[in-house]
Amino acid sequence: MAELTLHAVRGMNDILPPESASWQRLESLFRDILRVYGVGEVRTPILEQSILFARAIGDITDIVQKEMYTFQDRNGVSLTLRPEGTAGVARAMIEHGLLRGQSPRVYYLGPMFRHERPQKGRYRQFHQLGVEFFGNGGAATDAELIALSAHLLAAAGVPAQLQLNSLGTPAARASYREQLLAYLRPQRDSLCADCQSRMERNPLRVLDCKMAGCQAIAQDAPKLLDHLDPESAEHFALVQRLLDDLGIPYQINPRLVRGLDYYHRTVFEWVAEGLGSQATVLAGGRYDGLVEQLGGGFVPAVGFALGMERLLTLTPVQPSPRPELFLGALDEPALGAVLQTCQNLRRQGVSVVMAGPGSVKQLLKAAQRSAARLQALLGERELHDANVLLKEQAGNGQWQGSWTLLEQGLRSLGVDFERGHPHTTAPSDAVGKLS
Ligand code: ATP
Numbered sequence: 001m002a003e004l005t006l007h008a009v010r011g012m013n014d015i016l017p018p019e020s021a022s023w024q025r026l027e028s029l030f031r032d033i034l035r036v037y038g039v040g041e042v043r044t045p046i047l048e049q050s051i052l053f054a055r056a057i058g059d060i061t062d063i064v065q066k067e068m069y070t071f072q073d074r075n076g077v078s079l080t081l082r083p084e085g086t087a088g089v090a091r092a093m094i095e096h097g098l099l100r101g102q103s104p105r106v107y108y109l110g111p112m113f114r115h116e117r118p119q120k121g122r123y124r125q126f127h128q129l130g131v132e133f134f135g136n137g138g139a140a141t142d143a144e145l146i147a148l149s150a151h152l153l154a155a156a157g158v159p160a161q162l163q164l165n166s167l168g169t170p171a172a173r174a175s176y177r178e179q180l181l182a183y184l185r186p187q188r189d190s191l192c193a194d195c196q197s198r199m200e201r202n203p204l205r206v207l208d209c210k211m212a213g214c215q216a217i218a219q220d221a222p223k224l225l226d227h228l229d230p231e232s233a234e235h236f237a238l239v240q241r242l243l244d245d246l247g248i249p250y251q252i253n254p255r256l257v258r259g260l261d262y263y264h265r266t267v268f269e270w271v272a273e274g275l276g277s278q279a280t281v282l283a284g285g286r287y288d289g290l291v292e293q294l295g296g297g298f299v300p301a302v303g304f305a306l307g308m309e310r311l312l313t314l315t316p317v318q319p320s321p322r323p324e325l326f327l328g329a330l331d332e333p334a335l336g337a338v339l340q341t342c343q344n345l346r347r348q349g350v351s352v353v354m355a356g357p358g359s360v361k362q363l364l365k366a367a368q369r370s371a372a373r374l375q376a377l378l379g380e381r382e383l384h385d386a387n388v389l390l391k392e393q394a395g396n397g398q399w400q401g402s403w404t405l406l407e408q409g410l411r412s413l414g415v416d417f418e419r420g421h422p423h424t425t426a427p428s429d430a431v432g433k434l435s
């Protein structure tokens, strides 16, 4: 029988070193920025009841119709791997009573799941950082959130262009919908198959379609912006004025709609160069109706989600950090001393790798592979003879002395002991008990 080869699920990626270091760097950069905006982290389960997404995102969206991983668990309950984060966060806020008289600002960071056709920048498991501001309906909150999104992208070093639109209120949108349908119907045959089938249910999606034929038709379609209700028009004008005040450039894109049903008024996207048709790295907008739709009363809200994979393809790859020191044990009696020293230095924040027991030749090879800045080899003899040789691998710096004075040697060769974590230092006997 042919042997079964195991592999990851199609469209789902393993994130390995050194790439995972870039993820960590970006994540901690983002967490630091979110802290100064007073935004706290929410971690919701990856599985939710399927009805949450049908109610939040809308039955006739691509996500709910075609993209969700939905299955019955052993009790026959229909569950769905979250395709986006906002619905679960809103559910959690309502469930824990956090929206009563409060205006929480929260973020989430984690995997999302959509059964799409995998391609560059489009995966079946992908990661989003999302931010949600609950409880404020004013244009200033939209501007503040957009400023936060600009801050994150700038910190990541990714140049992108901000596109802005307003979808108005659902009521104003309903009358626009009829006009748009009247424009689209005579041209139905020229639309792509997807748009033909969704046109009657969700004609706004045609404006957002990426097929060339549909884009050409969308170009001359009546504009939603010309049909805004007066309050939405005023709101949109104020968002623009505040962005001008903040010095954040934007482009009005009257064809910008979002793939989810819950948006009202302001919608925006940051579009980067060099990603082809997967150019949107961050997308969001106002969703004043969602919380009410989920049974939480009227709570206005605005938020965005940033695609981590797309962003990471645009950030320069950084070399993986090299260890500071390589320690090689030449024989078994030296192993204990080498291991203890490694632990001791690591508790002080110094990165150390070790190998052994092995011959000088083997250890030197391992030292080279480790790319550590400094190296030392020792066996039983060196431990007693006080002639440990600590050397730079690439330079000429070196130090020779007693094993017990190794830390002095390391300091003399520029090892930084200040980056340690004294509060996590375990007493050495506790470490002993672990092994
Ligand atoms: P698109 O139009 O590219 O399908 P979307 O409108 O479905 O995007 P959102 O649901 O608004 O995207 O998600 C916000 C961001 O998450 C996107 O701008 C993108 O950066 C990222 N994203 C969405 N779907 C995927 C995916 N399948 N793989 C990787 N990133 C994704």
Ligand code: MG
Pocket (backbone or CB within 6 Å): 259
């Ligand atoms: Mg999509």
